[in-house]
Amino acid sequence: MSAIETKSLTKVFKKDFSKKKIIALKSLSLKIEEGEVFGFLGPNGAGKSTTIKILLNLIRPTSGTVTIMGKNPSDKNVRKLVGYLPENPYFYDHLSAKELLWFGGKSCNMAAPAIRERTLQLLEELELIDAMKRPLRSYSKGMVQRAGLALALIHDPQILILDEPMSGLDPMGRIKVFNLILKLKEEGKTIFFSSHILHDIERLCDRAAILINGDLIRLIDVKNDLHQGETLESIFMDEVKRSGGLRE
Amino acid sequence: MNGIWSLGYITFKEGIKSRALFGILIMVLFMFAVTETLTDLFMRDIVKVAADLSLSTISFSGLLIVLFIGINLLSKDIDKKTIYMVISRPISREQYILGKLLGIAMLLIVCTLFLGILSSIPVYLSKLSYENPQSIFKWHIYFIAIAFIAMKLILLSSITVFFSSFTSTSFISLVLTIATYIIGSTSEVVKGLLEAKIEGVEISPAVAAVIKFVYYIFPNLSAFDLKIQAAHGLALPSGYILSTSLYWGFYIAIMAVAGALIMRRREFP
Ligand SMILES: Nc1ncnc2c1ncn2[C@@H]1O[C@H](COP(=O)(O)OP(=O)(O)OP(=O)(O)O)[C@@H](O)[C@H]1O
Numbered sequence: 001m002s003a004i005e006t007k008s009l010t011k012v013f014k015k016d017f018s019k020k021k022i023i024a025l026k027s028l029s030l031k032i033e034e035g036e037v038f039g040f041l042g043p044n045g046a047g048k049s050t051t052i053k054i055l056l057n058l059i060r061p062t063s064g065t066v067t068i069m070g071k072n073p074s075d076k077n078v079r080k081l082v083g084y085l086p087e088n089p090y091f092y093d094h095l096s097a098k099e100l101l102w103f104g105g106k107s108c109n110m111a112a113p114a115i116r117e118r119t120l121q122l123l124e125e126l127e128l129i130d131a132m133k134r135p136l137r138s139y140s141k142g143m144v145q146r147a148g149l150a151l152a153l154i155h156d157p158q159i160l161i162l163d164e165p166m167s168g169l170d171p172m173g174r175i176k177v178f179n180l181i182l183k184l185k186e187e188g189k190t191i192f193f194s195s196h197i198l199h200d201i202e203r204l205c206d207r208a209a210i211l212i213n214g215d216l217i218r219l220i221d222v223k224n225d226l227h228q229g230e231t232l233e234s235i236f237m238d239e240v241k242r243s244g245g246l247r248e
Numbered sequence: 249m250n251g252i253w254s255l256g257y258i259t260f261k262e263g264i265k266s267r268a269l270f271g272i273l274i275m276v277l278f279m280f281a282v283t284e285t286l287t288d289l290f291m292r293d294i295v296k297v298a299a300d301l302s303l304s305t306i307s308f309s310g311l312l313i314v315l316f317i318g319i320n321l322l323s324k325d326i327d328k329k330t331i332y333m334v335i336s337r338p339i340s341r342e343q344y345i346l347g348k349l350l351g352i353a354m355l356l357i358v359c360t361l362f363l364g365i366l367s368s369i370p371v372y373l374s375k376l377s378y379e380n381p382q383s384i385f386k387w388h389i390y391f392i393a394i395a396f397i398a399m400k401l402i403l404l405s406s407i408t409v410f411f412s413s414f415t416s417t418s419f420i421s422l423v424l425t426i427a428t429y430i431i432g433s434t435s436e437v438v439k440g441l442l443e444a445k446i447e448g449v450e451i452s453p454a455v456a457a458v459i460k461f462v463y464y465i466f467p468n469l470s471a472f473d474l475k476i477q478a479a480h481g482l483a484l485p486s487g488y489i490l491s492t493s494l495y496w497g498f499y500i501a502i503m504a505v506a507g508a509l510i511m512r513r514r515e516f517p
């Protein structure tokens with residue numbers, strides 16, 4: 001059974017007032033196996049976040065299907081297995097990181113002592129311990145991002161779906177998160193993440209997909225498909241050029 | 249259950265720490281002080297006046313809490329995408345609706361309880377300074393009246409939750425909630441006028457039908473207004489309390505189910 005599977009996923013956004021339609025995803029079929037680290041790349045507006053939102057049942061596909069561990073994402077129990085980091089996460093203003101993680105743990109039926117222990121461990125790891133009792137409103141962008149990552153990890157999920165986990169982080173923070181993802185990979189977690197930082201994807205991922213204007217242009221086995229002198233970046237640039245530039 | 253409870257709790261926390269609540273509280277303290285000085289001007293039956301003013305203050309401030317904090321707690325979830333942190337957890341859309349309602353209800357209960365206790369100070373003082381042997385004021389009816397205010401506010405919130413399940417801006421929810429409040433507070437009076445059949449006033453059957461329809465669709469909020477009973481210490485038949493409570497529970501259940509059905513279909517792009 002694949003950890004994540006999409007079959008001919010298509011999403012069309014309709015603009016409210018004009019008749020104009022935006023085809024955000026065109027018949028995307030992907031299979032991500034358990035324990036795999038999968039990078040999702042593509043220029044702005046390629047449809048990465050759209051795919052991820054469909055995986056979390058935040059939006060529904062126009063056609064096609066999605067399964068996570070063989071189940072439909074509209075089943076709430078599926079989300080016990082999944083940790084999600086939205087792009088540009090935003091949380092309740094007056095909650096502290098500690099309360100945010102309490103919510104995350106409690107909603108997954110974790111017991112109070114387990115939540116406490118895991119909270120301290122994650123906040124230590126993500127260097128938020130000193131700020132854990134402050135309201136999230138007072139956090140900087142990178143701190144919010146790290147708090148979001150902690151929320152995604154609180155219930156120790158098997159599958160991580162991260163939308164640009166590195167965005168907004170300083171160089172130190174990026175290394176931290178890089179090492180965290182590496183550790184999760186060693187623990188055998190399935191990680192599906194989008195990113196614009198190709199260098200990180202190249203070092204972290206088993207496979208990567210390039211999405212352009214909602215089309216899956218290429219699937220790359222990072223270890224075997226990169227020939228001498230080739231980098232993910234050069235492939236990416238070639239593919240973007242070949243696809244005739246961007247839509248907008 | 250954990251899903252509803254955890255969401256209810258953080259919603260409550262988010263509400264109780266909001267600055268608007270602080271502002272409303274300051275206003276209430278001011279109103280109670282005014283009540284205290286105003287009642288000094290009346291020489292007779294001041295307990296009645298104090299009770300009436302205090303209950304009005306609690307009801308009004310509770311309405312402000314629903315309109316400015318309750319609606320904000322709901323619409324910000326959509327505006328700022330904070331709903332992602334909730335519905336990406338193992339929380340179903342139905343649980344989302346119930347959790348939000350629970351959080352707002354807890355906020356309203358805590359606030360009305362606090363204000364109720366606070367308001368008993370001016371009432372108590374007025375009772376103390378002008379003890380009237382004919383006074384029939386009874387504390388337990390006063391507190392039942394406060395409980396009914398809390399019930400009314402929770403009922404109004406359930407309607408707000410329902411509206412928020414399909415609106416995308418707080419402004420529309422605000423307008424719809426205010427309209428519901430006004431209609432709900434007056435529909436009984438209007439229906440009463442209709443049934444009174446005043447001499448010489450012809451009401452067309454169409455208008456009568458509309459008024460009846462509005463009366464049955466919108467919540468009858470005036471049923472929860474026990475100011476007169478509290479001020480005059482009038483007895484409250486237990487049948488009235490029971491039937492009003494049933495009406496209350498039933499209305500909230502319908503709003504929650506309707507909201508959940510809409511929420512289930514909704515997308516959050
Ligand atoms: N709510 C919406 N209404 C209309 N169009 C939308 C909506 N959300 C996304 N789109 C469109 O769908 C397309 C894909 O957007 P998406 O957010 O998935 O891109 P992305 O790959 O995540 O880009 P980025 O790298 O900038 O995050 C874009 O053309 C975007 O304009």
Ligand SMILES: [Mg+2]
Pocket residue numbers: 048049050087163
């Ligand atoms: Mg995106």
